[in-house]
Amino acid sequence: MRSIGVVVILAVAIALSISMLIARDAVNTKINSVRASTGTTITVTPKGFFGFSGGGTPLTTTEVNGLLNLKNVTAVQESLSEELSSNDTSLTSPTPAGSLGQRFGGSNPGGSSASAPTFTIAIRLIGTNSPGNALVGGANGGGTEKLTSGASFSPTSDSDVALVGQTLATKNKLKVGSTFTAFGKTITVVGIYNSGSTFANSDVLMPLATVQTLASASGQVTNATVVVNNISNVSSVTKAVTAALGSKADVTSTEATVASELAPLNSIKTISTYTLFGAIIGAAIILLLSMLMIVRERRREVGVLKALGAPNRSIIGQFIAESTTFTVLGSVVGFIVGILLSSPITSALVSATSNSSSATPAFTGGGFVRAGGGGFRGGGSGFTPPPGGQFARTGDFHFGGVSNTLTTLHTSVGSSTLIFAFVIALVIAALGSSVAVATIVRIRPAEVLRSE
Amino acid sequence: MLKVENLNKTFHTRAGDIHAVQNVTFSADNGEMVAIVGASGSGKSTLLALLGLLDAPDQGSIDLDGVELANLDAGGRTKYRSHQVGFVFQQFNLIPNLSARENVLLPLEYARWPKADRVRRADEMLALVGLTGEKSERRPTRLSGGEQQRVAIARAFAAKPQLILADEPTGSLDKSTGQKIVEILRSAASTEGATVLVVTHDEKIAQQADRRLEIDDGVLSEVA
Ligand SMILES: Nc1ncnc2c1ncn2[C@@H]1O[C@H](COP(=O)(O)OP(=O)(O)OP(=O)(O)O)[C@@H](O)[C@H]1O
Numbered sequence: 001m002r003s004i005g006v007v008v009i010l011a012v013a014i015a016l017s018i019s020m021l022i023a024r025d026a027v028n029t030k031i032n033s034v035r036a037s038t039g040t041t042i043t044v045t046p047k048g049f050f051g052f053s054g055g056g057t058p059l060t061t062t063e064v065n066g067l068l069n070l071k072n073v074t075a076v077q078e079s080l081s082e083e084l085s086s087n088d089t090s091l092t093s094p095t096p097a098g099s100l101g102q103r104f105g106g107s108n109p110g111g112s113s114a115s116a117p118t119f120t121i122a123i124r125l126i127g128t129n130s131p132g133n134a135l136v137g138g139a140n141g142g143g144t145e146k147l148t149s150g151a152s153f154s155p156t157s158d159s160d161v162a163l164v165g166q167t168l169a170t171k172n173k174l175k176v177g178s179t180f181t182a183f184g185k186t187i188t189v190v191g192i193y194n195s196g197s198t199f200a201n202s203d204v205l206m207p208l209a210t211v212q213t214l215a216s217a218s219g220q221v222t223n224a225t226v227v228v229n230n231i232s233n234v235s236s237v238t239k240a241v242t243a244a245l246g247s248k249a250d251v252t253s254t255e256a257t258v259a260s261e262l263a264p265l266n267s268i269k270t271i272s273t274y275t276l277f278g279a280i281i282g283a284a285i286i287l288l289l290s291m292l293m294i295v296r297e298r299r300r301e302v303g304v305l306k307a308l309g310a311p312n313r314s315i316i317g318q319f320i321a322e323s324t325t326f327t328v329l330g331s332v333v334g335f336i337v338g339i340l341l342s343s344p345i346t347s348a349l350v351s352a353t354s355n356s357s358s359a360t361p362a363f364t365g366g367g368f369v370r371a372g373g374g375g376f377r378g379g380g381s382g383f384t385p386p387p388g389g390q391f392a393r394t395g396d397f398h399f400g401g402v403s404n405t406l407t408t409l410h411t412s413v414g415s416s417t418l419i420f421a422f423v424i425a426l427v428i429a430a431l432g433s434s435v436a437v438a439t440i441v442r443i444r445p446a447e448v449l450r451s452e
Numbered sequence: 453m454l455k456v457e458n459l460n461k462t463f464h465t466r467a468g469d470i471h472a473v474q475n476v477t478f479s480a481d482n483g484e485m486v487a488i489v490g491a492s493g494s495g496k497s498t499l500l501a502l503l504g505l506l507d508a509p510d511q512g513s514i515d516l517d518g519v520e521l522a523n524l525d526a527g528g529r530t531k532y533r534s535h536q537v538g539f540v541f542q543q544f545n546l547i548p549n550l551s552a553r554e555n556v557l558l559p560l561e562y563a564r565w566p567k568a569d570r571v572r573r574a575d576e577m578l579a580l581v582g583l584t585g586e587k588s589e590r591r592p593t594r595l596s597g598g599e600q601q602r603v604a605i606a607r608a609f610a611a612k613p614q615l616i617l618a619d620e621p622t623g624s625l626d627k628s629t630g631q632k633i634v635e636i637l638r639s640a641a642s643t644e645g646a647t648v649l650v651v652t653h654d655e656k657i658a659q660q661a662d663r664r665l666e667i668d669d670g671v672l673s674e675v676a
């Protein structure tokens with residue numbers, strides 16, 4: 001009866017350890033994969049600069065190039081964003097006037113319809129020294145651009161050439177070799193790209209030097225992306241960049257965003273680590289005390305066996321066999337229960353920890369800039385999107401991000417978990433056995449003649 | 453033949469030294485049943501512990517069939533005990549999770565009897581004490597006190613020891629059952645040719661023994 005109790009308590013402790021171990025593993029794997037997927041870039045924008053809605057003093061090429069000398073920096077991608085209004089270019093924006101306004105302002109009575117038709121949308125022109133990655137990163141809000149036709153320009157080019165997004169190309173019937181005008185110059189389309197986002201596919205990419213000349217913004221840069229050699233160096237380089245540029249620039253690494261996204265995961269990791277060790281220590285203490293109790297209770301039996309001529313090792317062997325049976329039974333039951341419980345326990349931990357922190361990352365990094373840019377480009381009465389709409393959108397983006405991060409936690413039992421559990425069970429059994437051995441050896445056979 | 457000479461055992465306690473066994477000298481023949489009587493605390497159990505090699509004497513000699521046992525170390529005492537000594541206790545002290553037969557098999561295992569002979573010997577001993585058939589499969593809790601003590605006697609004699617030590621074997625039994633148990637002990641002693649020492653408070657039981665020894669404050673004397 002008591003043995004069953006010991007096995008059950010042991011099983012509970014081991015089940016708890018196992019599910020904590022699995023939860024910890026799952027969270028750890030997720031943390032590592034999130035870390036690995038965040039990349040190694042740091043975004044530098046002039047202070048107070050959002051997208052290309054203006055504000056702040058542009059950075060200079062000299063300042064930004066200086067960042068290349070920092071330790072662990074492998075490249076600095078620079079870009080200068082300008083707007084091409086209908087006065088500056090022959091191109092027409094593919095974004096229907098007021099369409100975003102309607103989207104954002106839809107709930108605003110009488111919001112968009114009056115002014116929208118007469119408003120002309122500006123096209124974003126990005127000068128870049130890193131064609132291929134110009135749209136990547138928070139401020140420019142796109143993916144890697146892939147050429148669907150034509151060829152790219154050289155990073156140091158100052159020719160009047162352009163890569164145009166496929167949405168813009170379709171709208172203006174542009175092909176490789178077509179020309180258009182911008183700031184009074186004739187520009188030749190050398191390639192058409194797809195970056196995976198309609199906004200970014202409505203942009204024009206030109207060599208940095210060309211845009212600096214055209215826009216009379218010689219030596220100016222509105223966005224720089226610092227590429228770091230290793231994820232682990234991102235935070236030190238972020239500090240170095242901040243120190244180098246001082247108050248002129250906003251320096252954001254994806255790491256900051258990721259850190260706040262990872263915060264709930266990290267706290268789950270901490271909780272599960274503490275619970276894990278608590279459960280292991282608990283299991284060990286339970287077995288120790290039970291063995292002590294069992295041997296004490298059977299003191300007389302041990303004395304009788306000794307009086308019958310049983311050698312110590314035979315009695316010890318019998319008790320070790322019993323404690324091993326407890327441990328093995330408890331471990332097997334605990335292991336199975338632990339594996340079954342690991343998934344619900346992990347999600348319970350996740351929902352308990354993520355509620356409190358999911359609001360924080362909603363205002364950080366790319367999401368905000370992205371939404372701001374979108375709002376501007378929507379034009380019309382959507383120029384100033386109702387805060388509710390904007391935040392909802394930003395919120396969705398990030399809430400989606402966080403919940404996605406957490407719900408895609410996969411619990412799985414790795415071989416290291418198995419080995420760890422096996423070692424724990426062994427250590428606990430050894431502890432329980434040594435307590436039994438110490439007590440058994442100390443029982444004097446003559447005790448058996450004493451009446452109780 | 454058991455020859456005990458000048459045996460001494462002193463317990464050193466905080467309250468002072470207790471001379472539990474003092475200069476005890478006596479002998480007993482094989483097949484003989486000797487009663488040991490004495491007041492509570494007079495040293496009866498201590499003497500049995502020394503003779504049964506459960507404890508080491510401070511001084512003196514224990515000679516069993518020409519072998520000196522008083523100077524054995526713990527390992528030697530354990531080994532000799534398994535071959536040469538059988539115990540019967542007041543509280544029966546059967547192993548609770550073993551059947552009657554398995555209890556009788558234990559000393560045969562410790563004395564390293566050939567496996568093939570063990571069950572036959574156990575059943576022979578159970579038959580000798582009058583426990584047959586289905587009862588030998590029962591656990592101790594399903595046997596009466598008298599039956600448990602029979603199993604204990606069978607267990608004590610099983611490995612053919614020279615010396616059987618019984619510490620108040622009837623103390624937990626009613627009078628008539630106790631009588632029966634002493635008769636069984638006595639007949640087993642002569643059948644097996646072992647020396648039996650019985651500690652008892654019961655005058656009637658003491659009278660059934662071949663001889664009587666009395667112990668008073670650790671000092672043993674023969675009663676005529
Ligand atoms: N391990 C021990 N440590 C200290 N004193 C002991 C020990 N064993 C026995 N004694 C003491 O030795 C004396 C003899 O004890 P023993 O148990 O031999 O008496 P007994 O004749 O068997 O008594 P009873 O009839 O009550 O069983 C007692 O005073 C007892 O307290």
Ligand SMILES: [Mg+2]
Nearest residue numbers: 449496497498
């Ligand atoms: Mg006694």
